[in-house]
Amino acid sequence: MVKKNDYIIFIKRKKGVPLLKKMVGLLFITVLVLSLNVLSKDSSILASSDPIQIDGNDKPGNEQLPDELKELKQFKLELDDSSLESGSYHDGTIHIDFHDSKTFDWQSDIGIKYVFVKGGNAGNLYSYNQEDTMDYELNAPKNNGEQQADIGHITFYYEEEPAQxxxxxxxxxxxxxxxxxxxxxxxxxxxxxxxxxxxxxxxxxxxxxxxxxxxxxxxxxxxxxxxxxxxxxxxxxxxxxxxxxxxxxxxxxxxxxxxxxxxxxxxxxxxxxxxxxxxxxxxxxxxxxxxxxxxxxxxxxxxxxxxxxxxxxxxxxxxxxxxxxxxxxxxxxxxxxxxxxxxxxxxxxxxxxxxxxxxxxxxxxxxxxxxxxxxxxxxxxxxxxxxxxxxxxxxxxxxxxxxxxxxxxxxxxxxxxxxxxxxxxxxxxxxxxxxxxxxxxxxxxxxxxxxxxxxxxxxxxxxxxxxxxxxxxxxVPSGEQAGTLTPALPVGHKFEAEDATVNRASIVENTSASNGAKVGYIDYADSFIEFDVDLPAGDYTLKVRYANGMGEPSSHHVSVNDNPMGEVIYNSYGWDSWYFAEKDISLDSQENKIRLTKGNLFAEIDFIELVPKNPEFRYEAEHAKLSNVTIINTFAVSNKQKVNFTSNDSNLEYRINVEESGTYNLHLTYSNDTNDISTQEVIINNNELGEIEFPPTGDKLDNVSIPVELEAGIQTITLSQNTGELALDYMQLTQ
Missing domain, CATH: 2.115.10.20 (Glycosyl hydrolase domain; family 43)
Incomplete structure (x- = not known):
């Protein structure tokens, strides 16, 4: 949100300057600062255009409204003189600041696509090119007498998306x-x-x-x-x-x-x-x-x-x-x-x-x-x-x-x-x-x-x-993107470069690489890394974890079972800083050989990952809404982080989008380094489903599962600690 005190002014008093002249100068600076604050509201975080006046209401059947509104979720706030109060609404996700009965500002934790402001016999529809999280000085249209109408209701239209x-x-x-x-x-x-x-x-x-x-x-x-x-x-x-x-x-x-x-x-x-x-x-x-x-x-x-x-x-x-x-x-x-x-x-x-x-x-x-x-x-x-x-x-x-x-x-x-x-x-x-x-x-x-x-x-x-x-x-930092759902991460199959067949290249120990080693010096026309991949035939996304410090893009040629698949391009972000490059490939058998051969310039390889086009997904515990837990950094888990539950008031909440109604197996990957069984209550949409037990695992990971009935749409899954201690890595749902 734009702040009114982001401007710093040095005012140095000079001997002999008349008082009136100083006051005029100070007044000029004040006006300049206020003007800059007004101008700052024209930034791209605000509405993409002036509002469109809509006759009548924003009820279904009004043909002036965009068709997209029918597919969006909405929050409607009815107003009268007694309810005109600034504050947080919609479970705290939308904050409204009323200037008066005619004008307001808003800020939101969810991405807003439209805001409809009703007053009198019409309303203003504010639209946003991208899902925005704040706007200023919204109002209803003027009435026939060109007087600003009081606001009757406000409707926020949004689409829930995963956090970025x-x-x-x-x-x-x-x-x-x-x-x-x-x-x-x-x-x-x-x-x-x-x-x-x-x-x-x-x-x-x-x-x-x-x-x-x-x-x-x-x-x-x-x-x-x-x-x-x-x-x-x-x-x-x-x-x-x-x-x-x-x-x-x-x-x-x-x-x-x-x-x-x-x-x-x-x-x-x-x-x-x-x-x-x-x-x-x-x-x-x-x-x-x-x-x-x-x-x-x-x-x-x-x-x-x-x-x-x-x-x-x-x-x-x-x-x-x-x-x-x-x-x-x-x-x-x-x-x-x-x-x-x-x-x-x-x-x-x-x-x-x-x-x-x-x-x-x-x-x-x-x-x-x-x-x-x-x-x-x-x-x-x-x-x-x-x-x-x-x-x-x-x-x-x-x-x-x-x-x-x-x-x-x-x-x-x-x-x-x-x-x-x-x-x-x-x-x-x-x-x-x-x-x-x-x-x-x-x-x-x-x-x-x-x-x-x-x-x-x-x-x-x-x-x-x-x-x-x-x-x-x-x-990402709050307000960059207003995702409210727990991200669903596709489950891939990882193959380390140092475990592959390496020809006219070198395996180099390096702590920046995923397993403490990388393959570099892929410098010659016949240099290659060949991975033995045992996966079902089908279409995959090949993700190559690479580093390129050439200052311009480089590449490797890709082949599967000696069949050329084209080039994978590596943008240059520096040596020993690892990023993914992706390419779609097909596997035509269970046993495959994927080869990366020197292309343009040079790059180093950490590992490859193959993600099926219709993958399973995992939901990391650290990406859920957390309460009274501790995040631990460690290489031993899937995203190098796990969530420690240490007290009876420890809990986390997943918000996920379920595509189809049905019976699912809820799998939880965890560790329990105590000698006692730990337990958690499983709660779905505020309904207690039952208790799940987590036996001791020592210093290793294990998983437990429980069948759950889920409706299509947005579902909330809460895990609340009952007894003992444990660390949760991620959740999966399978049918």
Whole structure:
């Protein structure tokens, strides 16, 4: 939702300026800000066109209504003076804010295709090109006297769809990510490129990989900021964008912070150095080595924080802060807030605290999250300072946590997570962290970009949890897509490349690959990987898990039992960042040989997966609606996550679309590492079906099943813990 306070204004009082002139200037700025807020409502998250006036009502038989409405679900809200109340409706999925009896805004957790607003003898039908989750200032049509009619009822039309998923990495090659969501409804993203400033623009976070981008600034050759351009950040201040970045003339011992100013309020506009600066350099009077600059706004004042050296020798990087007079000028001496002191901050030399980022919770409490230990090590991680005073320039006002708040998890192959940013989901209900991680164990500065949702502890501190494994399917941020159903994932058959016949290529151990190994160096015309596939004849989707760092698409030729099937194309997202390429194939016998042979350029292969054209489906426990449970990351289960039930108030709820009414077998894949039988109550559409038992399994997975009667349409299946403990992997339904 558009926020009214997304604009930051620097107002600096100048000696001798008349009071009236200052008031006029302030009034002008206020009008400008209000105008920008109005203009921001024209973003593409809103209605695709002006409403269509419909005579009469939106009842069946009104030929003015689109035929599509007959197939959609609806929620109708009847209104009168006593029921005109802003709040959440339709089981909390739709929130309505009434301006008065004639106008309202709405926001929804479900994708809305149409909204009908009835008033008087007619109604306005608002339509949306894509299923949207919010809109502003809807009303009924004017009456014959051209007076705005009071709203009689509102009908929301929608179609339930599965929640949309994504997987990490969201950027296959990259480090030092920074992202901000602007009032135009777009996310603007940047990361270290080394030789320029590039900005990406995307409506969705999960779409960053293929988002529109622009190189907005390239340095002058030989300038003191022409090399080692690191960790840019973009901030919208006083109707302009400011880009803060570290750079030098080629000598990394001379890194300094610099700033660029946009010509307009468009992030893709031209940039230049702010007036009065030399190559945009932003520094303190002591002018020491500096990188990773960021901004804090607090109580109308602005502060600059960064990582720097105490002296002129690379012994240690500390976190500093200083006051600002304007977006390009530091107005006082620096103050040290943090230096490496705990053992977990001292892995690798020189010792490092860097990448400061400010974070506030919903109560306004302030935290500084920073990266610690060597960025080239597997032990790069996040630490935290908590602001406990009143002056951010007072070192005693910051309390350092004695333990890291986010670190590697070798159990799921994640190493070196750090240098992060924060962002809100499009609907403002979720907090997310974006960060880079090592592509594999020991990869050093070869990194990619990941993101995941985080929560808050009872004491108000952030709870980042553990980093999620790459390849884990996660739900997109709330508001990107309004799916309400649990995603149905097709069950495929997986074949590891290292277990296949490999000719003139090499098996390489690598922790980024699914089973700790990949096949690379498929470099010659007769190089191939041949998989023995024992599956029933039929049509399949061949999914190839590949990595391509060529900078342009590459390919392999596909054959089945020596019959050519064409090429599979691999887009380039970076080496050791794994993605799927797909191709339809047919198997004509039970025993088959599928061969991938070198095509254009080069690629590496992790595994292949064959998915039948009419597959069975599984419903992951972590994609259900969860209550009082814990998600555990592990390679031992299907989506590298399982859900732990540990108390009697633990439960989850699947919402699924059943195609046909009938008797189904409900299968649950689980583990129970206790010595006791655990039990859960199975509830379908609020009707208790019965109890199901989960015997002990040790450290292995097993499954149990129960017959259930299901009607066609949307069904709710709830599993509520009764006794014991267990971990649930996924559910399947078969007939």
């Amino acid at each position: 998923l994504f997987e990490n990495p969201v950027i296959g090659n990259g480090a030092d990510p920074w992202i901000v969501r602007h009032t135009d409804g777009y996310y603007y993203y940047t990361n270290t490129t080394g030789n320029n400033i590039t900005i990406w623009k995307s409506k969705t976070i999960s779409g960053l990989q293929n988002a529109e981008s622009k190189v907005v600034w390239t340095p002058e050759q030989g300038a003191p900021n022409s090399a080692h351009i690191w960790a840019p950040e973009i901030h919208f201040i006083d109707d302009k964008w400011y880009i803060y970045f570290a750079a030098s003339g080629g000598d990394m011992e001379k890194q300094r912070m610099h700033v660029l100013e946009s010509e307009t309020s468009d992030p893709f506009s031209d940039y230049s150095y702010p007036e009065g600066t030399i190559y945009g350099k932003i520094t303190t009077p002591s002018d020491k080595w500096a990188i990773d600059g960021t901004i804090l706004e607090m109580d109308g004042e602005y502060y600059f924080a960064w990582s720097g050296w105490e002296g002129d020798v690379n012994v240690r990087q500390d976190i500093y802060i200083a006051p600002m007079a304007n977006p390009w000028t530091i107005s006082g001496e620096r103050v040290e807030l943090s230096r490496p002191e705990y053992d977990w901050e001292k892995i690798g030399e020189p010792l490092i605290n860097e990448g400061p980022q400010f974070l506030r919770n919903n109560d306004g409490e302030l935290f500084l999250i920073y990266s610690a230990s060597g960025s080239w090590t597997d032990d790069y991680k996040l630490g935290m300072l908590t602001f406990t005073g009143s002056d951010p320039l007072d070192p005693d006002a910051w309390e350092k946590s004695s333990e890291p708040v986010f670190e590697k998890d070798p159990e799921v192959g994640v190493y070196g997570p750090g240098h992060n940013g924060f962002f809100k989901s499009p609907d403002g209900t979720e907090d997310w962290i974006i960060y880079h991680g090592a592509k594999f164990q020991g990869s050093g500065w070869d990194r990619n970009v990941r993101m995941q949702k985080f929560t808050w502890n009872d004491d108000g501190t952030p709870n980042f949890g553990k980093p999620v494994a790459t390849g884990t399917l996660l739900e």
